[in-house]
Amino acid sequence: MDAASGARAAGLAAGGALILFAAVACGGGGGKAAPAASPMGGMKMPSSSAAQAPPAAGPNEVSIGGFAFGPAKLTVKRGTTVTWTNRDEDPHTVTASATGGPRSPALVAGASFRFTFTKPGTFTYICTIHPFMHGTVVVTP
Amino acid sequence: MNRRQLIKHGAWFGAAVALAVAGGEVVSRVVDADAPDPFPKDATLRFVQVSDSHIGFTGPANTDVAGSFHRAVKQVNALKHRPDFVLHSGDLTHLATPAQFDHVKQMTSELKAGRVVFVPGEHDSIDDAGQKYRAAFGKGTVGDGWYSFDLQGVHFIGLVNTLNLKKLGHLGEDQIAWVQRDIAGLHSDTPIVVFSHIPLFALYPAWGWGTDDAARVLQMLARFSSVTCLNGHIHQLFTKTEGNVTFHSATTTAYPLPKPGQGPAPAPVTLPAGKLQDALGIREVGYVRGRAGLAVRDQKLA
Numbered sequence: 001m002d003a004a005s006g007a008r009a010a011g012l013a014a015g016g017a018l019i020l021f022a023a024v025a026c027g028g029g030g031g032k033a034a035p036a037a038s039p040m041g042g043m044k045m046p047s048s049s050a051a052q053a054p055p056a057a058g059p060n061e062v063s064i065g066g067f068a069f070g071p072a073k074l075t076v077k078r079g080t081t082v083t084w085t086n087r088d089e090d091p092h093t094v095t096a097s098a099t100g101g102p103r104s105p106a107l108v109a110g111a112s113f114r115f116t117f118t119k120p121g122t123f124t125y126i127c128t129i130h131p132f133m134h135g136t137v138v139v140t141p
Numbered sequence: 142m143n144r145r146q147l148i149k150h151g152a153w154f155g156a157a158v159a160l161a162v163a164g165g166e167v168v169s170r171v172v173d174a175d176a177p178d179p180f181p182k183d184a185t186l187r188f189v190q191v192s193d194s195h196i197g198f199t200g201p202a203n204t205d206v207a208g209s210f211h212r213a214v215k216q217v218n219a220l221k222h223r224p225d226f227v228l229h230s231g232d233l234t235h236l237a238t239p240a241q242f243d244h245v246k247q248m249t250s251e252l253k254a255g256r257v258v259f260v261p262g263e264h265d266s267i268d269d270a271g272q273k274y275r276a277a278f279g280k281g282t283v284g285d286g287w288y289s290f291d292l293q294g295v296h297f298i299g300l301v302n303t304l305n306l307k308k309l310g311h312l313g314e315d316q317i318a319w320v321q322r323d324i325a326g327l328h329s330d331t332p333i334v335v336f337s338h339i340p341l342f343a344l345y346p347a348w349g350w351g352t353d354d355a356a357r358v359l360q361m362l363a364r365f366s367s368v369t370c371l372n373g374h375i376h377q378l379f380t381k382t383e384g385n386v387t388f389h390s391a392t393t394t395a396y397p398l399p400k401p402g403q404g405p406a407p408a409p410v411t412l413p414a415g416k417l418q419d420a421l422g423i424r425e426v427g428y429v430r431g432r433a434g435l436a437v438r439d440q441k442l443a
Contacts, residue, residue, distance in 0.1 A: 066405055066406060067405070067406035067407070067408070088408070089200055089408070089409070090408055090409065091235070091236060091267075093267055093268060095268070097307075103268065104268070105267070105268045106236045106237070106267045106268060108236070126306065126307070126308075128263060128266070128267055128268070128306060129263050129264060129267060130348075130349060130406075130407070131263075131306035131307060131308050131309070131349050132308050132309075132346075132347065132348060132349040134308075
């Protein structure tokens with residue numbers, strides 16, 4: 001068994017209406033982005049659950065924080081078990097693009113996932129919920 | 142817009158604002174509260190979009206997402222006109238668990254509408270490529286959950302762009318080929334409405350707010366005189382017109398996200414007490430036969 005999943009996670013008030021008529025007949029739209037006046041127009045952002053990716057706690061550990069994997073690239077020897085821990089409030093996953101790599105369930109805040117790499121190679125992975133998060137594990141013989 | 146109106150608009154909480162989109166320009170103005178409801182009374186078709194209910198989310202940004210979604214359902218059911226259908230444009234659940242899908246199913250079954258249609262969000266397809274989603278909501282769909290239907294002369298296409306992701310939303314070869322077949326026999330005057338969770342335009346790629354192969358579908362739709370794309374995902378209103386296509390991003394019933402690029406990541410935003418409701422809402426869409434484009438009205442959560 002390649003994977004050792006140690007995931008712990010197993011009335012229409014007229015006064016409040018925003019009205020928008022889309023008239024797209026004028027063919028040459030020009031592609032200008034035009035943000036709609038939204039209820040968030042005057043929004044302040046007093047808090048956000050994102051944090052800077054904290055340093056990993058150990059040599060074979062990856063910390064997930066601030067919507068990033070830290071370290072983003074990890075090199076381990078074949079047979080090594082790597083542990084990912086989610087330090088964000090948002091859930092994340094560790095999902096390898098290739099078969100034979102790690103594929104975690106959703107990791108909620110504080111949850112961990114372990115995977116033992118039994119074959120050498122380069123494994124790239126993403127978070128399926130936030131696919132702009134990328135990580136790599138290089139497994140040496 | 143004169144200066145006084147602009148000032149009123151700047152403090153628009155509680156005010157009514159109308160946005161007119163023409164040729165890619167959005168013009169907003171304050172609507173006289175006594176003016177008659179400008180939403181087309183002669184609409185031949187009406188539907189409602191709700192989005193990003195994130196059932197199962199627990200966090201300070203909204204400590205009762207189920208309660209918020211329930212209010213949205215009640216708001217839809219209280220509309221003057223019963224919608225022909227309701228679209229939920231994805232992120233039904235927060236973690237795609239069977240219990241969360243059951244909860245969504247139970248709540249959406251209370252909607253008084255001709256039918257309820259869905260597209261999945263990435264939160265609905267976290268670790269199983271959308272299998273649980275399709276088991277619960279994929280009846281009558283093909284491929285990985287995409288579908289089309291016709292109503293009152295409008296052709297609706299529901300796309301899935303939350304699978305096989307590399308950075309942005311993704312449609313894939315099979316789905317693109319299916320769209321090509323699906324629209325092949327349609328007259329170019331047919332109004333087209335496309336549903337997807339992730340926007341089909343590059344709204345903010347650094348946060349994954351775009352779809353890497355959507356241009357190929359939009360190219361196929363270039364021959365149609367009116368194309369409207371409705372999406373969720375970004376938890377805020379945004380509109381944009383490109384040629385024959387108008388994109389409308391819907392807000393959420395759960396919690397706001399930052400504006401594009403504001404802050405380090407698209408993490409839930411906790412608003413000051415009492416402000417959350419203003420960031421949530423539902424959307425009515427109306428189509429009047431013979432009129433180019435669809436009328437879109439966003440309402441704050443009641």
